[in-house]
Amino acid sequence: MTRGGVVLWNPRSSLGRKPIVPLALLSIAAGIDWPWAIVDSNLVGDPVAALEAALRAFTGTRVLAVTVMPGPQLREALPVCREIKRRFPDVVVVWGGYFPTQHWEVVTRTAECVDVVARGHADRTFPALLAALEHGTDFGRIPGLAWRSAGSVRTSGRAEVPHPRDLPPLPLEAIDLAPYxxxxxxxxxxxxxxxxxxxxxxxxxxxxxxxxxxxxxxxxxxxxxxxxxxxxxxxxxxxxxxxxxxxxxxxxxxxxxxxxxxxxxxxxxxxxxxxxxxxxxxxxxxxxxxxxxxxxxxxxxxxxxxxxxxxxxxxxxxxxxxxxxxxxxxxxxxxxxxxxxxxxxxxxxxxxxxxxxxxxxxxxxxxxxxxxxxxxxxxxxxxxxxxxxxxxxxxxxxxxxxxxxxxxxxxxxxxxxxxxxRPSLRTRLKEFERVLNAYHPTSTDPHLAGPMRVLLRGLAAWRWHGRIYRLPLELAFAQRMLRYQRPETSGF
Ligand code: B12
Ligand code: SF4
Structure with missing residues (x-):
């Protein structure tokens, strides 16, 4: 096969706020000698159109390399990969990251649009996979992969975790990080x-x-x-x-x-x-x-x-x-x-x-x-x-x-x-959080100005001191009006 190009894709992950730098893809890009491009769904309106355009820019063997965390990223990754595979059946779709690392067996078995799964840190595995694709050699000997073969799931096990000391630095000259x-x-x-x-x-x-x-x-x-x-x-x-x-x-x-x-x-x-x-x-x-x-x-x-x-x-x-x-x-x-x-x-x-x-x-x-x-x-x-x-x-x-x-x-x-x-336990947690976040508003929300904090605190004081968490409807209303962002919804 001839060397084509790699499109590295970061499905939407940033849950409505300004995107976070896709370090996983940059780390992978740092180690490959094929032409590559990054598509970040957090920055583009239509991921299918953006991926299609990026893939069309390459000829020869084309690889779509996708980083997948569970939750919102997975929700976009699966249908979009299916559509890309429908439009470009020859593109090799590779998934890596936490979700496919943990659930590699289910991904390999049930996501027909995924050709290869990278298990764990793939800084060495992925370049080796590209070399095998280029030279038409068997990638089954490269540690850290899973794939389907003759209807069954195969894996070459886990690769050793590479040492960041020995890896190339992030390719800062090749990509503009300003949007991040x-x-x-x-x-x-x-x-x-x-x-x-x-x-x-x-x-x-x-x-x-x-x-x-x-x-x-x-x-x-x-x-x-x-x-x-x-x-x-x-x-x-x-x-x-x-x-x-x-x-x-x-x-x-x-x-x-x-x-x-x-x-x-x-x-x-x-x-x-x-x-x-x-x-x-x-x-x-x-x-x-x-x-x-x-x-x-x-x-x-x-x-x-x-x-x-x-x-x-x-x-x-x-x-x-x-x-x-x-x-x-x-x-x-x-x-x-x-x-x-x-x-x-x-x-x-x-x-x-x-x-x-x-x-x-x-x-x-x-x-x-x-x-x-x-x-x-x-x-x-x-x-x-x-x-x-x-x-x-x-x-x-x-x-x-x-x-x-x-x-x-x-x-x-x-x-x-x-x-x-019991469902009531989850309600209990939510109500406690509501009161906690109002009486002690997080400092991690940079949009929450001083007077808004004072307002929230004043409203919640009687509840916090009296340990009365039930039905904090007035706090829910106030937090919605102030667009309060809880730390765990924006966090990792
Ligand atoms: C930054 C970050 C985010 C960012 C997103 C970054 C992005 N890509 O857009 C934000 C804040 C949006 C985020 C959100 C979430 N995150 Co987060 N996040 C992280 C964090 C702190 C760093 C990730 C990172 O950049 N690491 C550095 C890079 C170099 O390492 P890496 O990502 O592991 O990549 C390597 C390998 O995984 C692999 N690899 C990764 N992708 C690919 C792709 C291919 C093709 C290949 C071949 C290999 C490969 O090779 C890479 C290089 O070695 C990790 C913890 C951590 N330290 O890893 C948690 C972490 C990944 N997040 C986690 C979670 C739970 C979430 C949320 C679900 C949290 C929530 N409550 O909502 C959300 C939802 C994600 C979503 N929206 O889909 C968990 C994952 C748990 C799990 N079971 O999978 C982690 C591990 C935190 C933890 N300790 O629990 N997250
Ligand atoms: S909880 Fe913290 S200390 Fe424990 S394994 Fe995870 S990262 Fe390490």
Whole structure:
């Protein structure tokens, strides 16, 4: 076959706000020597027309490489790929990313428009697949792929997670990132960046384990600093969101990054673990804060020590640690953003109520703490939680089409009431959130001005203090009028 071109497609993902830089596709593009183009549905009106135009620009073997997260992206990816395959039967459609990595068997078996699935980080796998297509060799020997053959599903297993240190830098000269520079709580000109793959832990409710299986491989501090300097020079960014699953694994690396970017005048955000950060020295936290660290997303997960143990959080994380860290971060003017997973088996009701009460304690320990609440949505990670859910009848859909139903879309966004949760529990969570978000409006919504915050807080005060969460209709109305954006609907 002759070398043609690769169209890398990012289905719509940004849930109505300014799009987020498609790092997955840029990372893939960095390693390929075929001509390529990126189509981002977040930037174009009609994805089929845009993909068709992009594909027609190439001759020879053409590949449509699609990144797919569960939820809204999947909802667009499936019908559009079907239509593209109908119009261009010879185009090789490859899916990669979290959804096909986790559900590769169902995708390969039931999405007839997908020719090949890339399992896991495909920075090495994808170029090898292109070479095999070009030379007509058997791609079945390349680790990290799944495909259909003679009516059955085949896979070459998982590929080793590549080391970002050894990978080419993002192809900044080949693509204009200006449409992705956004206003956020961090600044007027924010871009996202990811400096590592994986996470050393294996929390059994977490999707990351399925992608990286407890490995953590990071770029050097020098590499990160060089990239931020390049983004500053090219796009005049004033802030960065680090999308690493666990940016704060290494204290010395973060300290070196902080020293290296201190003169850039950028604010930054990243995700980390409570127990890791508790062990850090005051010097490092102060250095990080001086370099612009504004907010840390923390997996606080639960107000119950037993649930934390059941989640296999690793180490000895306790709710007391969360309280200690949020109070400590306040001394450095770093805002903690605590994420919780509620409604965990075996007793979802008690679990939810216990953690809602704990959220109030966290708010007392540091009122600036941001709170993000999710319902437990099983990830395919073996462990006590998944087993308990399965015992209560939980099963993943057995076709990709079934994932498009409203129920499973909600599941993907971690807002669904599972069969083991009484519907009233979900209502309880929503009502609590309504009152919490009104009395403590998030600082992550840059459009919410000071007077609006005062108004919301005033309206909600009696409910918050009296613990009266039922039917907060007046707050729902006020939040709708102010177009309040809850942090978990805009988050990751
Ligand atoms: C940025 C981000 C977003 C952005 C979207 C970015 C975009 N592409 O448009 C926004 C904020 C919109 C978003 C939304 C959501 N996200 Co999100 N997001 C992330 C985050 C933080 C970083 C992703 C990233 O850029 N990583 C860096 C790149 C280089 O790595 P990568 O994406 O994994 O890509 C590699 C491989 O996956 C693979 N690959 C990926 N795509 C492709 C495509 C091809 C063709 C090939 C060959 C390979 C390949 O190779 C790449 C290079 O190694 C991840 C967590 C993380 N750190 O990965 C969560 C994460 C992916 N999101 C997650 C979730 C749950 C969501 C939401 C459903 C949340 C919600 N409550 O609504 C929504 C819905 C998504 C949607 N709208 O469809 C989960 C996924 C869980 C799961 N079971 O799949 C993650 C893992 C967070 C978490 N820890 O739970 N997200
Ligand atoms: S929850 Fe956090 S610490 Fe645990 S595996 Fe996921 S990313 Fe790592």
């Amino acid at each position: 520079v956004r206003r956020t709580v961090l600044g007027e000109r924010t871009l996202g960046y990811s400096s590592s793959y994986g996470c050393p832990f294996r929390c059994n409710f977490c999707a990351v384990v399925t992608m990286d299986s407890a490995t953590w491989k990071a770029q050097s501090a020098e590499g990160v600093v060089a990239m931020l300097r390049a983004l500053k020079a090219r796009y005049d960014i004033d802030s960065v969101e680090f999308y690493d699953n666990n940016f704060f694994v290494s204290e010395s690396r973060v300290a070196a990054i902080a020293r290296g970017i201190a003169d850039l005048g950028i604010r930054w955000w990243g995700e980390g673990r409570v127990d890791t950060l508790l062990k850090w020295s005051d010097e490092t936290l102060a250095l990080a804060a001086r370099s612009g660290l504004h907010m840390i997303f923390l997996g606080a997960e639960s107000g119950s020590a037993e649930t934390l143990a059941r989640m296999d959080k690793g180490g000895t994380l306790t709710p007391a640690d969360t309280l200690a860290l949020v109070a400590r971060l306040d001394r450095f003017q770093i805002i903690p953003e605590c994420s919780f997973v509620l409604g965990n088996p075996p007793d979802p009701e008690a679990d939810l109520e216990g953690t809602l009460a704990f959220v109030r304690t966290v708010k007392s320990a540091n009122p600036r703490t941001e709170i993000i609440l999710y319902l437990y949505s099983p990830e395919p990670v073996p462990g006590e939680l998944l087993s308990a859910a399965q015992e209560r009848g939980f099963r993943y859909p057995d076709s990709v089409d079934a994932w498009l139903s409203p129920r499973w879309r909600e599941f993907a966004q971690r807002r669904t009431a599972h069969s083991w949760l």
